[in-house]
Amino acid sequence: APAFSAFTFWLALILAGFLSICITGSFVRSQKNHTLIFTKENTIRNCSCSVDIRDCDYCLANLMCNCKTVLLSTMEKTTYKSHLTIWFTDTSVLEMLLNFTRAWDLKLSFCGTTPLPTEYLAIWGLRKLRVNKVKGLFAEQSVTIHSSSNNEKEDSLAVHNKDRQMFVYISFLDTSLFNGYSLLKSYSVENVSSITEHFPSLPYSDLFSTSDNRSYVVTFIY
Incomplete structure (x- = not known):
């Protein structure tokens, strides 16, 4: 027994x-995989992660995620319909990675120590932004730009089409918000028919086309 x-x-x-x-x-x-992109010693790593990784923990990311080294010159502008996280140490690489990229759900974590200059990055179709400053010494902050009930197969530039008018969402992010503690803020201007006319001093304003059936929703994040 x-x-x-x-x-x-x-x-x-x-x-x-x-x-x-x-x-x-x-x-x-x-778990739904999300994309993590980080730069380390002039190297860019593009990772697919099924679990959340502590901010700026490069060793853990390489261990837990499926990562590959990529050349910046080979990275094409794409649409990130799932969650995208970027760890960065300077604005030059962040600009090349993010400027005029389509991202719906974005998290930016600053892993550097040198204060960042004031630069503006343009992001298409941004719905939600989360930021972590100074290696997580401050609490994570988030802001919701807009929400959409449309399915994820839609074009992230034109999030809805009402009365034959196309609404295009564009956000401008001030990179100096990562310097020290400050509340993450945003404000939006709707029904902008011409960004060039409404914001002539705005960076990249000459890159936006004017269309009779297109109306911009311009959001400033700072």
Whole structure:
């Protein structure tokens, strides 16, 4: 009887361990992958992660995510419909990675120590932004630009079409917001038919076309 009890105990223990592994594996596989891009020593790593990684923990990202080294010259402007996280140390690389990129759900984490200059980055179709400043010394902040009930197959530039008028969302991010503690703020200007006319001193304003059926929603994040 004692031998049978010991056998039953070890069998139950093995079975519990097996079930735990299966459940954990199933849980990890069920998580939706998100994209993490970070720069480290002039190297750009593009990662697909199924779990959240602590900000600026490069070793953990390389260990837990599927990462590959990419050349900046080979990176094309794309649409990030799932969550995108970028770790950066300076604005020059961030500008090349993000400027005029289509990103819906974005998190930016500053992993550097040198104060950033005031520069403006243009982001298409941004819905939600989260920021972490100075290696997480301050609490994460977030701002919701807009929400959409439309499905994710829509064009992120034109988030809805009402009365044959195309609404295009464009956000301008002030990079100096990562210097020290300040509340993350934003304000939007709707029904802008011409960015060049409404904001003539705005960077890149000459790059926006004017269309009879296109109306911009311009958001400033600072």
